[in-house]
Amino acid sequence: MNAIVSTHNLSKRYGDAYRVNEVNLEVHEGEVYGFLGPNGAGKSTTLKMLLGLVKPSSGKVVVFGKEFDKNRLSILRQTGSLIESPSYYGHLTGLENMRIMQRLHDVPDKNVCEALKIVRLENHKDKKAGLYSLGMKQRLGIAMALIAFPKLLILDEPTNGLDPAGIGEIRELIKSLPQRYGITVLLSSHLLSEIEQIATSVGIISDGKLLFQGSMEALQSKSQPRIAIKTVDNETAHVLLYRQGFHSVIEDDALIVKEMNDEQTAFANRMLVQAGIDVIRIEERRKSLERIFLELTGKEKSL
Amino acid sequence: MLIKSLAAEWLKMRKSYIWSILAALPAVSILIGTANYYANKSVLTNGWYSLWTQVSLFYGEFFLPVLIAICCAYLCRLEHFNKNWYQVMTAPVSRSAIFISKLAIAGIMMLIVQAFFLLLYFCAGKVLGLASPFPIETVGWMSRGLYASIAISAVQLALSIRIRSFAVPIGISICAAFIGLGMYVMKLGMFYPYSLLTIGIGALSQESLTIAENGLFLAMNSLFIVIVSAIAIRYLSKRDVVA
Structure with a gap:
């Protein structure tokens, strides 16, 4: 299996404190990789370093076998992401927000329709995004991340703010992405139950250190x-x-x-x-x- | 790549309340200037040129710098809100395309504002019943004003990208405009973007610039645009994105 994402001693230091400490992440093609850790463990910071939003203090990020620093644009072209809470322009409708992403990614109209349909927002697409409920904003964020049907999808706490029905639905959606579209998913959560139900591989991080990494079965076998x-x-x-x-x-x-x-x-x-x-x-x-x-x-x- | 981000920026601006502000401030400048002209008609005897001294003073020294600052602050406020910087900075476009497209949108807005101001000036003159022919120099003043506006836009955009607050960069622009007045009086206007606007627009002196002065004017503005853009793009590339 090819490693889609790998990091090598990736670290981020703020002052003297390490937010992320020598993390060696490895995400393989076709996986749903669950990145698990308590609040403030360094999950978001790590994901941001994978996207170039935060500059590593040391170590390096390799995506699709290419070093991030030297191949930023070609990597971003094939990567969709949703970091922290969803981004949107409140004065524009859901569809108009999608159109902005469409322009930036240079994709055809059918991608916009397809992505909206997948998250079931097509009936609300003409409503202003500022008036969306939190769950709808989250769906819009996922649709925007999916717009180019990228090889890699990075989702930071994707089920935040969703109701139980919505959580179930998004969970099924994420699980289906590798088979349906060949998308490798890297998602973070602080909820074990969440990861347990979605992920095929797990990385557990706490206080900036990666404590466990392996398949879901390997983690479960620890429970002798x-x-x-x-x-x-x-x-x-x-x-x-x-x-x-x-x-x-x-x-x-x-x-x-x-x-x-x-x-x-x-x-x-x-x-x-x-x-x-x-x-x-x-x-x-x-x-x-x-x-x-x-x-x-x-x-x-x-x- | 630049076209992509320009198209995206345009979509963000198209349906926005900013356009009403863009229309309002030139109108206010014209109203104040025209009222002033009307009240002092006995001393202001040079027709269109006297009217220009009145309207362009308020416009070039105060309302236009503020308007530029508002536009640029708004262009960045869109991104400061709702974590949009993450979206923008993970899009497959270069950081220079992001900055330049914003600067270009600011430039287009300024073009519209200048054209609108000129139209209002023409209407005001007609309403006042000025008989002499419409001064063709105004087109030069407006074009130079536009170019100086783009230099100021670069500065204001850089400030607004750095400063999350909407109001602070606008406050800075007001101070900078007053300092610009001082620089102009001290004959240092050519070396300061906010005074370049005063010079370009013919706000305080309607005497036409020599060819050398025109050249210096263009060169200084270009220099400011290039240097400030380079600094801003470097900042976008080096810093950690906080949204």
Whole structure:
């Protein structure tokens, strides 16, 4: 698979503080890449550096295999973007806003119609953009980003301000873009559930550092099942298990053992019962993605 | 590329309230100037030329610089609002095309304003019943005024791109126009864009410029346009975009 976007030790420093710290992003063709991180983690700054809106302090950006600094215009020609909140001219209608983008990208009329249809704004296209609801502005922003049907689409928090129905709709739209139009999507969000439902690959950033990058499955495999054993006497059980080579921790009045197969579980149960400790419950517990995310970003402490 | 961004800029301006301001300020200058002329008819005996001294004084020294500043501030305000700088700066056009297209739109607006002012001047003269033939020099004054306006537009655009506020660059233009009056009096007018407007438009002196003076006038304006544009384009290219 070709890397559509790659960054090499990309950093942005403001004064002494690193907003983005040596990030090596890699987005492959045909992916929906979810860029996940808490508020203020450096997502927007990174995306802005990919578009040349912010100049990196060090490191470089390579898009479509070309270095950004030397190929700005040819890269931008094949890139659509929506950064922070949608841009629009309030005194013009939705259609007129689209026409401005049409001029700048030099694309035919049918692109304008198609893009408006995709975001279902064609019935509101003659209304002033300033009078649009937030959700409609967001749709217009996506339509403007799509106008040239670019190879790469960069969306910063695309579902911000949309109602649940709108979120679902935009989600389905984004998921369909790689197959329908061959568009690679790079989107950011601070919501794990959002990324989980859209993305095929994930990058997790916190405090400017990329903490995880890989496929969605790779992230999910981090949530290995653990066995929780609840007994009448957890302290003694803990010691007994330890003697048998099982390392357990006591968590919420249960003993948690990592990596235990079926036979080991059966053995541990028999051993405890024979030692006179009643086993109340044995269950499999999975760490939620949410938990993994919080552990990775270290944000659970502040919650 | 320039054509693309020019077309885009034109779409932004076409349906905008700015046009009513463009029409209003020359009209106000003409009204004040004409009223002044009418009130002092006994001393102002040189017909069309005396009328010009009255209308062009208010126009060239105050209303036109302010109008240029308003136009340029408006052209940038469009982008300062609603994060439009992101949209503009990620469009596949060069940064110089962005600046030059804005300057060109400002120039077109100034052309329309100058033509409108000239028309109003003609009407005012007719209403006052001036008998002598319409002075052909006015066309020269207006053309030179237009060229000086473009130099000032470059300065004001650069300011408005840098300063997010709408009013501050306009305030600066008013101060600059008054300083320009001082520079003109000190015979340094050729080296200051706002005084070049005074000279070009024949606001304070209707004596025609010599060929050498005309040459210097053109050269100085061109110099200001090129230098200020280069600075502004460099700024657009180097800075981080904040919208």
